[in-house]
Amino acid sequence: MSFVKLRVVDHPLIAAKLSMLRQVTTSSPVFRALVEELVTLLAYEATREVRVEAHPITTPVSTTVGTRLSHPRPLVVPILRAGLGMLEGMMRLMPSAEVGFVGMVRDEETLEPFTYAERLPKDLSGRQCYVLDPMLATGGSLGGTVKFLVERGADHITCICLLAAPEGIENFDRLMTDLGVPCTLVVAAVDERLNERGYIVPGLGDAGDRLYGLAD
Ligand code: PRP
Ligand code: URA
Numbered sequence: 001m002s003f004v005k006l007r008v009v010d011h012p013l014i015a016a017k018l019s020m021l022r023q024v025t026t027s028s029p030v031f032r033a034l035v036e037e038l039v040t041l042l043a044y045e046a047t048r049e050v051r052v053e054a055h056p057i058t059t060p061v062s063t064t065v066g067t068r069l070s071h072p073r074p075l076v077v078p079i080l081r082a083g084l085g086m087l088e089g090m091m092r093l094m095p096s097a098e099v100g101f102v103g104m105v106r107d108e109e110t111l112e113p114f115t116y117a118e119r120l121p122k123d124l125s126g127r128q129c130y131v132l133d134p135m136l137a138t139g140g141s142l143g144g145t146v147k148f149l150v151e152r153g154a155d156h157i158t159c160i161c162l163l164a165a166p167e168g169i170e171n172f173d174r175l176m177t178d179l180g181v182p183c184t185l186v187v188a189a190v191d192e193r194l195n196e197r198g199y200i201v202p203g204l205g206d207a208g209d210r211l212y213g214l215a216d
Helices: 012-022 028-046 084-093 140-151 166-179 207-212
Strands: 004-008 052-058 063-069 075-080 101-106 113-119 128-132 156-164 183-190
Touching: 004 166, 012 028, 012 156, 012 183, 028 084, 028 128, 028 156, 028 183, 028 207, 075 084, 075 140, 084 128, 084 156, 084 207, 101 140, 113 140, 128 140, 140 156, 140 166, 156 166, 166 183
Parallel strands: 004 183, 075 101, 075 128, 128 156, 156 183
Antiparallel strands: 052 063, 101 113
């Protein structure tokens, strides 16, 4: 049984924006704007099951019953650095959500993620969590982050990625099965494969570098 429910969002606007994002000639400012737009489109799909409650409202004409997000507020978790580029586009759709942070960097030799920052609420039980990272390559960074959430009691987790590799999805599913927690993975596209350096093919290159410039 698979613990990861994969949702590939098939939409012509997403496909067109993603193609511009992949282009090697796309500049950082345009790349950042496209990432924000893409995450807003994906978030619309990814938040279909966000918990809401009814509450009374007054229109200029009458009273009626409105809808608002329930408590506890959803938690959005961008994986630094590249996930930060997705935060604004997500918060635009869900401004009352709260934000937790995980900083991870992949060792480019071993492809293992290293955690350098973590600022999350201690208790995530009953909390809907939305993890943001543009790239799911080997799945190590996403898997490590989701493990932090599960250790704090999260049991409703949705991950939003722009691109995923089949190998990474498989590894991530194995981890979620071991943790025994179901998870929804929303992506704009599943690419062909990983290359020998662990990069997604055809991919878009190093997402963090394209958003913010070379780190090393
Ligand atoms: C990238 C990306 C993911 C990770 C994916 O981050 O944003 O977090 O690689 O690779 P994985 O699935 O094999 O773990 P990177 O480690 O380059 O850090 P950065 O965002 O700071 O550039
Ligand atoms: N991280 C990236 O930023 N891009 C890839 O293709 C793989 C990992």
